[in-house]
Amino acid sequence: MTSSPFFNAHHSPIGAFASFSFGCKGPKGGLGLELSGPANENLFIGCEDSVCRGRFRAFPFYEFAGDREADFHGHISSDGDEQFESFPDSEIERVLRPCVDSWRAGDLTFRVISPVEAVPDPAGGGESELKDVLCPAVLVELTLDNTAGTFPRTVFFGYEGSDRSSGMRVLDHPQLIGVGQGLRTAVVTLDPMVAGLGWSPSDLLDLKHLYNAYFMLGPMGLLTGVVAAGETRSFKIAVCFHRAGIATAGLPTRYLYNRWFEGVDDVAKHALSRFDGLVRRAEAVDRELLEGLEPNRALSLSHAVRSYYGSTQLLEREDGRPVWVVNEGEYRMMNTSDLMADQALFELRMNPWTVRNELDLYSERYSYRDTVRYPGSLIEYPGGVAFAHDVGVTNVFSRPGCSAYEKAGLTGCFSFMTCEELTNWVICACLYVLGTGDSAWTERNLPLLEECLESLCHRDDPDPARRNGVMGLDSSKCEGGSEITTYDSLDSSLGRARGNLYLVVKWWAAFVMMERVFRQNGKDRAADEAGLQAQKSADSVVASRSADGSLPALLDDSVPARIIPAIEGLVFPLQAGMHDVLRPNGRYGSLLRTLGEHIAAVLKPGVCKFDDGAWKLSSTSDNSWLSKIYLCQYVAGELFGIRDPAADKAHWGWLMDEANVYYAWSDQMVRSKAVGSRYYPRGVTSILWTRYRQANLQGSEPTVPAAMN
């Protein structure tokens, strides 16, 4: 790794909304459950010095703060940590891959292994595989090469939990050796180690009475093991999470893993029993996933996939139905629709049923019917079905039909995203249908998809004759405000929904995909209408072309901006394998050529590139989203032959900025600084750079040759 190893990365089980995030120096990582950021607790990972017996060295993931003991006896005692210090930075090496994060300092190595796995459909049986994949633990392998050693040396691994309402404890299970905090987190081993609590690691590294290892007032817990002189030894440790009982409000659910795991003890037992197999599997996934990727892309992908899994949450309703939730990073909004569309590109390869599950929750509980208005007018026209921005926040499901996020009376951030989310639902539904061929679901949802088509058309114009394939009316939910897009905090070049180029191309994608689905299912009238609308959207884009070949961000050219996400919508038919609609000489050839010229025209310094070579989503804003850049890089590469390794380097550089490393993978950057959407899941659009599990999607023969333009 060329840059500093000291950046936080997630190490997460799947579907547990849990993360063992760490990597920054100081108490900046730890075992986080349902948090908006790292747990901010001390981690103690290290070993006895190879030369000075009784002297200990650790990775720098801690800071000794005030003397907690003084709260008991009112005076400061020696902290006893003179014999404890960090490895020098220069000795520390790190290799980050999607599943395995390897650290080394001298003759000590430790690896943290977390899964990237397809989650089986809980409705489909395969209980034992499901249990393996959902076990809420990540694995740690701590290895000391003491072959050159002349005395037995102690290795250690532990933490100082930061949950203010729980204390640390030594596990009291007869077979398990572990320390934990409350009932929710623990680090556990079956290897010959000693588990104990103390004020600081030294209390356990210099333990005169074994009895005192159980001193329960100690705020930190440690596992210690000994490696004999002349030997190499590994210790296998499970970092476990668990939450029992009802976990959500609004709609009562529990974590699905409660089917098999009553507490951290069960989690530890299972994870440790599967240790070697899970590690081998993780190493294989790393190889497959990163195959052929150049280093900056490999790192970006590794980092992004981790942040995604840290936000995933597989819940179960009281009737046993699963609810798949992706939490929105630092915001913790649940299944945000505009993220769902991007993340579906990842999930359809991994576990398409999660996309279906999200779509169903929206149609069941988070759809609504509205009317629409011209800007500035109080007259209401028919609208139709639409979908909320999200289904809740921080484990609180919102009221039926409502999101956590949307407010009335606004024109910017927090306004309604009615049209964008309707478009996203349609796109995800079509991606799912075309990717999986799930005919039962298609059958059930065709009527709703027809309603969606009508609702989209109503948002173009009440009068079919006046429709131009561009959103022209806002939902009356806005109460006179106007709708926004997922680029909520960008300027109007991407933030405003009405007449927006980004959204028009997404509309086009939605329409061509609906046309395909309707046609395949004998709904010719609807297919015709969708096709007609697609043509109108395409025509409107083409007609807005400026003299320099670029397209205005708002089709009415009312702002001077130029935007990269003009090409974003192309990704959906591309991933759905609809190569016919993407041919430069096909039905939408002029749209494709126009967008190709546009992207070539704007991908220039001073327009849509930053000085460091990074891509700038809008020429008039310094606010950029990495997930969207990844996506557009893929489209630009696949459809327009654009390769830009210098940009990859710049984008990885942003994540490694000193100001950003705390937040693991972040999305929204203003001039390279993460200002929002931090600790965020959406970076899995980087999966597009790979062919990993792409074959799992129907109709996904190799995509169109890059040389098409």
Place this chain on the structure above:
Amino acid sequence: MTSSPFFNAHHSPIGAFASFSFGCKGPKGGLGLELSGPANENLFIGCEDSVCRGRFRAFPFYEFAGDREADFHGHISSDGDEQFESFPDSEIERVLRPCVDSWRAGDLTFRVISPVEAVPDPAGGGESELKDVLCPAVLVELTLDNTAGTFPRTVFFGYEGSDRSSGMRVLDHPQLIGVGQGLRTAVVTLDPMVAGLGWSPSDLLDLKHLYNAYFMLGPMGLLTGVVAAGETRSFKIAVCFHRAGIATAGLPTRYLYNRWFEGVDDVAKHALSRFDGLVRRAEAVDRELLEGLEPNRALSLSHAVRSYYGSTQLLEREDGRPVWVVNEGEYRMMNTSDLMADQALFELRMNPWTVRNELDLYSERYSYRDTVRYPGSLIEYPGGVAFAHDVGVTNVFSRPGCSAYEKAGLTGCFSFMTCEELTNWVICACLYVLGTGDSAWTERNLPLLEECLESLCHRDDPDPARRNGVMGLDSSKCEGGSEITTYDSLDSSLGRARGNLYLVVKWWAAFVMMERVFRQNGKDRAADEAGLQAQKSADSVVASRSADGSLPALLDDSVPARIIPAIEGLVFPLQAGMHDVLRPNGRYGSLLRTLGEHIAAVLKPGVCKFDDGAWKLSSTSDNSWLSKIYLCQYVAGELFGIRDPAADKAHWGWLMDEANVYYAWSDQMVRSKAVGSRYYPRGVTSILWTRYRQANLQGSEPTVPAAMN
């Protein structure tokens, strides 16, 4: 109230380990569940200005920090709080009583009502009364007198929860109007109010679209109501707590209130349905409890009782057996034995079954058998049964036979308290037997009590002929260290157990009480032996008298200290109604006279008084414990006629010290500053100042006349 009203006080339900603590300025209070201190969150309580419409005033329990909204859109927006400010300090008045805490600012009053009630024995039926007493809510009455008003005015009450893993929410129950955080806390009303979330109160006080009240990203929740011009109106609000499922490790238990309450909704419904009755009851208890107390004692008692209830926790094992736990304030150790003995003086009046329950948990799970050693020797002599210092910490029950606190190999803080805790168990058992006459329990426990007598004697000397009623050997658990007392962080005048005057008098109390219990139950041989030991303890104390009439803190006079707690042990036979052993002309007359002379000799500036008139437990340490002072004040008053109102004023002054007010009631003070044992339950020894429910104890005719010495 003469001092500043801005000090934190608990407002707690009984047995919920929950506290609505507030009173300090700024975000220093809030809804705390299982915390070691106040919740540190914003509270918003106030009303619209009486003159300026649209301008709002609040009690100063908040601070507007950074702009959270900026995390979403990357730029700072106006905070919109120009129309929101605090009442001036000069307008704010507060009256604190044990149950009702009343605040006033102009024409707005709010009262918080929390219970002081006997908890019925869960084994004794009376489910409905139990449900009322244990309902995990406190009540708030918010009243605006707008009779002079010329426009309708808004009142509001809300909070910004500080639990990092949960978000705020609007309750979705059809009958309840409320806001909460996660599943664990909520403020709820049945009155016509609007519940909503926002970035700050202004979002809800100036609400243009009712829809936006449900904006779920808002970090604070508020209830708002309107009082018409010319009217006075009260709003009744329940501040609710709830924790479902297994709440403890080590020994799995849940909160007993889960028998009736599935969540905060149920809690709110029940509390609000009982509102008026509970308020009337609370007002009556306040009158009874404070009857005849001078103001500084009334305030100290009110404050202390609140801190006790905030630490109480009634749990239920998986087989339905209740477990009564008093958590140890900021330390959160559970049922600490040395606190148990002091708190039994309160609990025996309120709910004697809780004392029995604590004793039984100790005998069942937290007793052990040891051997004993002379200091400096490795030779082990028979010891006997003993009891751990505590039963766990932070909801983690410790291993059987072990405490959270005790460590081997020490001579000071965290060493074993074997002898002190054995003495405490005996004293509590005898208090319970003599106070309740529970013959079945007595019958069952006589063999254990005989074992305790033997174990105590073994700690005097292995050779009966050499026994002098003074502890002479340390438990071998100390592994060469030495035992300490509850005064763990004081110097050896009170901290060392062996030969300690404080402990000798407690021994005497234990022996005379055992003698009584054994005699009453036909165990004459044991009674004789206990009586013999009591006489030896008394003789040793009398024999150590110095020329000036004072007694040395260590009977061997190896330190120059003089201590007030010499008289502490007298409280137990006194509260057990054993007036015969306390008569100056009775069997222990010389002990009583000696202690009377001692206390008169030491209660002087420069010895056991601080410059401010406060009592100084040890002449050689500035470290004092208020709970013990209260207790000794009572003994000194009842038995030796000592009245010291100036000390009461100084002791209340300590609690009101700027540096201490955050921690509500605190115990351990170094020169008036709380340095440990903060936010602490033990101050209920102040109940001794009253005759409240004393009649509930058998044999407790009015205590001996004060004029006895």
